[in-house]
Amino acid sequence: xxSLKETWWRIEAxxxxxxxxxxxxxxxxxxxxxGLVLVLGSLFLTSLTFQEEFKFLKDLGYAAISITGTLxxxxxxxxxxxxxxxxxxxHTLLSKPVRRYEFILGKYLGLLGLITLMLLIMxxxxxxxxxxxxxLGLLGLxxxxxxxxxxxxxxxxxxQSRDLNLxxxxxxxxxxxxxVTAVAVFFSTMATSTIFIVCTTLLVYFVGHLQSVAREVxxxxxxxxxxxxxxxxxxxxFLIPDFQAYNLIDEIIAGNAPPWAGSAELLVYSVVYVAxxxxxxxxxxxxxxx
Amino acid sequence: MSARQRLGFLPENPYFPNFLSGREVLRYxxxxxxxxxxxxxxxxxxxxxxxxxxxxxxxxxxxYSKGMLQRIGLAQALLHDPDLLLLxxxxxxxxxxxxxxxxxxxxxxxxxxKTIVFSSHLLEQVQEVSDRVAILHLGxxxxxxxxxxxxxxxxxxxxxxxxxxxxxxxxRKVLGAAGxxxxxxxxxxxxxxxxxxxxxxxPERGKxxxxxxx
Numbered sequence: 001x002x003s004l005k006e007t008w009w010r011i012e013a014x015x016x017x018x019x020x021x022x023x024x025x026x027x028x029x030x031x032x033x034x035g036l037v038l039v040l041g042s043l044f045l046t047s048l049t050f051q052e053e054f055k056f057l058k059d060l061g062y063a064a065i066s067i068t069g070t071l072x073x074x075x076x077x078x079x080x081x082x083x084x085x086x087x088x089x090x091h092t093l094l095s096k097p098v099r100r101y102e103f104i105l106g107k108y109l110g111l112l113g114l115i116t117l118m119l120l121i122m123x124x125x126x127x128x129x130x131x132x133x134x135x136l137g138l139l140g141l142x143x144x145x146x147x148x149x150x151x152x153x154x155x156x157x158x159x160q161s162r163d164l165n166l167x168x169x170x171x172x173x174x175x176x177x178x179x180v181t182a183v184a185v186f187f188s189t190m191a192t193s194t195i196f197i198v199c200t201t202l203l204v205y206f207v208g209h210l211q212s213v214a215r216e217v218x219x220x221x222x223x224x225x226x227x228x229x230x231x232x233x234x235x236x237x238f239l240i241p242d243f244q245a246y247n248l249i250d251e252i253i254a255g256n257a258p259p260w261a262g263s264a265e266l267l268v269y270s271v272v273y274v275a276x277x278x279x280x281x282x283x284x285x286x287x288x289x290x
Numbered sequence: 291m292s293a294r295q296r297l298g299f300l301p302e303n304p305y306f307p308n309f310l311s312g313r314e315v316l317r318y319x320x321x322x323x324x325x326x327x328x329x330x331x332x333x334x335x336x337x338x339x340x341x342x343x344x345x346x347x348x349x350x351x352x353x354y355s356k357g358m359l360q361r362i363g364l365a366q367a368l369l370h371d372p373d374l375l376l377l378x379x380x381x382x383x384x385x386x387x388x389x390x391x392x393x394x395x396x397x398x399x400x401x402x403x404k405t406i407v408f409s410s411h412l413l414e415q416v417q418e419v420s421d422r423v424a425i426l427h428l429g430x431x432x433x434x435x436x437x438x439x440x441x442x443x444x445x446x447x448x449x450x451x452x453x454x455x456x457x458x459x460x461x462r463k464v465l466g467a468a469g470x471x472x473x474x475x476x477x478x479x480x481x482x483x484x485x486x487x488x489x490x491x492x493p494e495r496g497k498x499x500x501x502x503x504x
Contacts, residue, residue, distance in 0.1 A: 006324055009321060009324070009326065010321070010322050010324075012321075013318060013321035013322055014322075016318075017307065017310075017318050020309070020310070020314075021307060021309055024309045087305050087308075088301075088303075088305040089305045089306060089307055091301050091305065092299075092301060092304050092305060092306060092319075092363075092366070093322065095294070095297075095299035095301065095367075096294065096319060096322040096323050097292075097294040097295050097322070097323065097324065098322050
């Protein structure tokens with residue numbers, strides 16, 4: 001019990017240090033600033049009718065949050081882990097009673113903390129943008145006292161701006177980024193080249209978006225095509241996370257919100273993938289010559 | 291794991307997260323060594339004082355000189371109060387003042403009963419602080435023993451006397467009368483070490499500043 005507690009302390013210390021390092025890094029701060037500007041900018045980029053306007057605004061805001069988060073996850077993992085090896089800070093670290101898997105878990109949790117923090121800040125900003133848009137929209141409407149029609153119009157606007165399903169979408173974006181980060185951490189346990197890690201992670205990201213197509217082909221052709229082809233498709237479907245599944249986020253934002261069940265399933269899927277990736281990362285890192 | 295808890299290690303050219311300040315590095319490595327809270331903070335202060343870095347404690351490590359990095363490295367290795375210290379080239383690339391400071395710290399630790407194993411190319415320094423030395427060449431241990439065993443020339447004397455206004459001739463005469471022949475005797479004025487001379491020739495202010503930045 002005591003040793004488990006000490007393990008957690010060390011992971012926590014490494015995670016905390018990772019977060020501090022990330023926050024003092026110029027690259028990540030620039031990306032984050034860029035994200036904030038994009039989110040804020042969405043306020044000024046929309047001048048269509050109310051209904052379209054809110055949809056466009058949400059699409060834009062969430063795209064900004066998602067892209068910024070992905071870039072931070074990618075660059076964060078691809079920079080911070082190889083840097084420890086290249087700058088040999090890992091040597092002094094491992095001269096302390098630290099196990100290698102504690103290092104990997106600490107790094108991952110630190111990055112996850114970074115992403116969580118940035119998502120929170122960007123979401124708060126976006127909530128502000130939605131509120132501002134709502135106020136602007138209401139300005140052009142007749143007051144609620146002037147009749148049933150006005151009340152309905154006001155209700156239509158606030159239903160758009162105060163859509164609680166947006167929180168659900170946010171949680172799913174967070175889960176998706178957690179998986180992307182785990183993929184990047186996995187690759188950074190094998191290589192020290194930032195470019196290699198970014199490229200391979202992006203590759204997995206894109207293949208992950210296409211793999212549901214591959215799976216459909218596989219299911220259709222079962223029995224029809226060669227076992228080699230089937231085996232390959234099955235392998236891809238098994239090894240690479242299905243990022244297409246997260247398109248649920250777009251559905252939620254568009255207002256075609258499916259029940260929470262779909263999201264819960266996706267969350268479980270994410271947790272499993274992260275756990276497997278971190279386990280494999282730790283095993284790979286354990287044997288690595290430093 | 292339990293071995294690492296009793297061991298303090300300073301690698302050659304130690305690398306620490308250079309975006310952290312001296313204090314932050316000690317706090318981070320202290321947590322990794324299993325220390326926490328008030329006892330960690332107290333230990334940090336103690337060590338910052340020991341390695342004389344109190345004034346630089348809030349500066350990021352990237353502004354530290356080589357000697358300061360070695361000293362924070364020593365402090366880091368001492369956090370969990372290990373019995374055995376392994377130091378790899380603790381004074382390599384450090385200026386004379388800085389390396390003297392490191393030597394003084396090592397001597398202080400020795401007095402407190404720590405076992406310190408270190409490697410060095412600077413043989414003169416090894417001679418100053420070590421009890422036992424081993425000579426390694428191409429991965430093979432060639433010699434090992436205490437300094438007295440290895441270096442003493444057993445069948446000779448070395449004598450140091452105040453001059454007291456007398457000449458070399460007079461001394462030779464005395465020794466000759468006692469039976470030593472002239473070519474067995476070598477007499478010269480002793481010299482101070484270059485390191486001592488260097489430090490004594492600095493102005494007082496320079497010494498103080500050297501201590502801060504060394």
